[in-house]
Amino acid sequence: MPPSVTHQFTWPRRTANRVRGLSRLSPTAAAGVVIIVCFGVLALFSEWFMTHDPVSSYPNRILQGPSFEHWFGTDGNGMDIFSRVIYGAKFGFGIAIPAVIIAVLIGIPVGLIAGYRGGALDEILMRIFDGLRVFPSIILALAVVAATGQSLLNVVLVLGFLDSPVFARLVRAEVLALRSSNFVESAIAAGNPTWRILFFHLLPNTIQGAMAQTAVRAAWAVRISATLAFLGIGIQAPTPEWGAMIRQGAEFMVTGQWWVAIFPGIALIFLVFGLNLLGDGIQDILDPRRRASK
């Protein structure tokens, strides 16, 4: 086994080492990263890739199939679907990244404190989380967003909030395992204040599992935000968001204009797939038993 981890403040360096070994260790993670980076590029530099303006309509070219002029065809308002799909990447990242950040920022401290302090606080929090688990997450997200007003900001906030229990629970479990370990006890005995113990000693050693989840939760955030848009909640009509585009394309599916809904769906699938690949790959790396044998 590798030399026992010296629990000093070396975790930045260790993480960098691991990142370097990532691609050689897990092709799934590498593939996931490639896909995500591609979408990231599309999102950041959409202007370079779009062939038309995503929100201007060409009234005399409604519902045209894919052609040289419009690679993915046009939709019911005569807008170019290809450009809209490219632009939609912005929404994918723009919603998922802040949502996951919020979830992490809420969930990890809550998990640390609940696990460390224990007692009544911990009990109550866990009961609340358990109670929330009873509701199907999609419906919960839907209902809350619908109730609290339908803006993009709300969607991000709600998703971030609803995702935090996952991180809290993971971190808490790790903290519980480490709480009575030697090095934590010696840190306490050395007179470190609680906040220092939490953030300098416990945090680096407990976030591994949680970090692995970020990709998976980001995938979920992208999916759910698209689902919300598909139902018409949170994002309004002419916005080139993939879920909203599928919504518009739904009525045309049964009349044969498949391109309106299929292309945004494919884009959605790929981005979510890439994120899931990354998440799965990270899990492989962290849990040696699951790794592909040499």
Add this chain to the structure above:
Amino acid sequence: MNLLKITDLQTHFVFHDIDNYRREARALNKVNLNLNRGEILGIVGETGAGKSLTAQSICGLLRPPAKVVGGSVLFLGKELLSLAEEDLNDIRGAEIGMVVQNPKSSLDPLTRIGDQLVRIHQTHTASAVSVARSKAIAMMHAVGIPDPEKRFSAWPHELSGGMAQRVLIAMALMNEPKLLIADEPTTGLDVTVQAQILELLKDLVRRFEMGTIIITHDLGIVAHYCDKVAVMFAGEIVEYGTVTDIFRRPGHPYTKQLLASTPEKLKLNEAGSLGGQPPDLFNLPEGCLSQDRCSLASDQCRTPPPVITLETGQTVRCHFALQ
């Protein structure tokens, strides 16, 4: 012919860790052992010395990342290391019986113990279920399980540790093995139960004329029940010979240390070590592996020590064996 002849057995851990370094450790280094029918060999050493690994290497039960990379294991003249899994399966549980650690977690929690005894018998012999059943009950009786008829339909979780251990012994003996390997058969049991089980083992070994390997970190067990002993440290056998010879005149500094540090009960501490860190198999010192703890250590110890055979017949892996 020897029952079991192990020559230069070499087992390594090989894997790539999180920082993508290929790590290889010598878990077992040139292990040599001999066993005849009716003999009881004790393998003794600290935790992590490689005792269980030896047993697992013999039977093909290594878990990745451990792999056998060299040597030979001859069981009644058959090379076990080159057998296919199906053939090994035929031998395991029949000609070679294993008693593992952790009896309570090893028994199948979803099958009654009587049925498990019958199952191991039916796997290796084509006999009627009723025959197997009576044999199982007889075996339970032999290992000292009270009220075997009733206990036949007990679930594993209903048994105490000692009872479960007896069941494991019964299971190992169901098919009258020629070789019995018992890995820490009494760890975790209280002293009286320990003595009972060991007496039982000794008795059964004499009765069935089995060759037996007892793996333990308890020198007392070795002293009272074994004929031969192999002392292991960091994956190597540092001393090997009869119990009488070695206990009377230990040849290796490490053996001397073991015997000296535990006067009356001849027992290693709870964790099975003499104190100090267990050797890091990935960062072994050059030459003799015990030089860090040895009072006799000198520059010469940086070269691998030879295996010297003393006049009594015991072998010692040390530069200073003849002193």
Add this chain to the structure above:
Amino acid sequence: MVLPLLIGVVFVTFMLVRVGGLDPVGLLAGPTATAEEFTMIRKDLGLDQPLWKQFLIYGGQVIQGDLGESWLSNRPVLEDITTRSFISLELLFWGIGLGAAIGIPVGLRAAFKPNRRFDQVTRIISLLGFSIPTYWLGLVMLFVFFYLLGWAPPGMGRISLMVSPPEFVTGSYLIDGLIEANWEAAHSALTHLILPVLCLAIVSAAPIIKQTRAIALEVIASDTVRYARACGLKIKTLRAIVFRNSATPIITFVGTEITGLVGTMSLIEYVFAWGGLGQYGLNAIVRGDFTAVQGYVLTLALFSVLIFLIVDIVVAIIEPRSQLN
């Protein structure tokens, strides 16, 4: 232990709708209502009471089975929900049934031969399954099988408009049709069932495959299986041991999956106009019918609690280690 959970559930459902900016009064009253009408409606809905009183009143009503009236349908929510629950149950049953029937064997097989080609392909496919939005899948299936191939009926409802549904026995058109020997109805129901069930099965199979594989791998690495190998038991026996020891965690997992699947099922109902609880609930959410939303979410939560209870009971029965035995 269940009781506080139930109370919590009711509380969350209650708060869910009152949390945000939805103004049910405004929606009910319409744009031309006067101030008096506003106050009247408010009083009528009990919204002029302090929040905690409202909660108690609501709690009391729930216990008595009064879930209020949907302003969309003008019928008691309870009635709306009960009629539709069986419809959704049928879809859920076939969907998860098929999903588990595919997912569990595939997951087990992947675990028995890990990291070979079957396993790697399966992992990729199941990850894909995680990534496909169900509603999109439903749309694509409609396109391919209805529009292009003409094999499936249009995605509207559970039975063709031109066929009269059979007598109510179980609530399932398919089963009732078969009971009645009404082949036309049964056939129509079957053709309408195929696509939504397939969608649900595909989406539910993915996580089941992944988790079954993980569970089986853990069992294979356990002391129990190791010892079984040391006993020289045959491969077939080993497989049976792995399977039996994986059963409990797999069942528990499928139970959790079901609770999540209800959400996906609602989306499928929406796409296929199934007329079940899911479509009802989604419509209610989208249109702000807040009593209906409350009833819908409450029902879903209660259903989940019920499923967890059932799973606990099943596990207690099959596990000799449980307290019962």
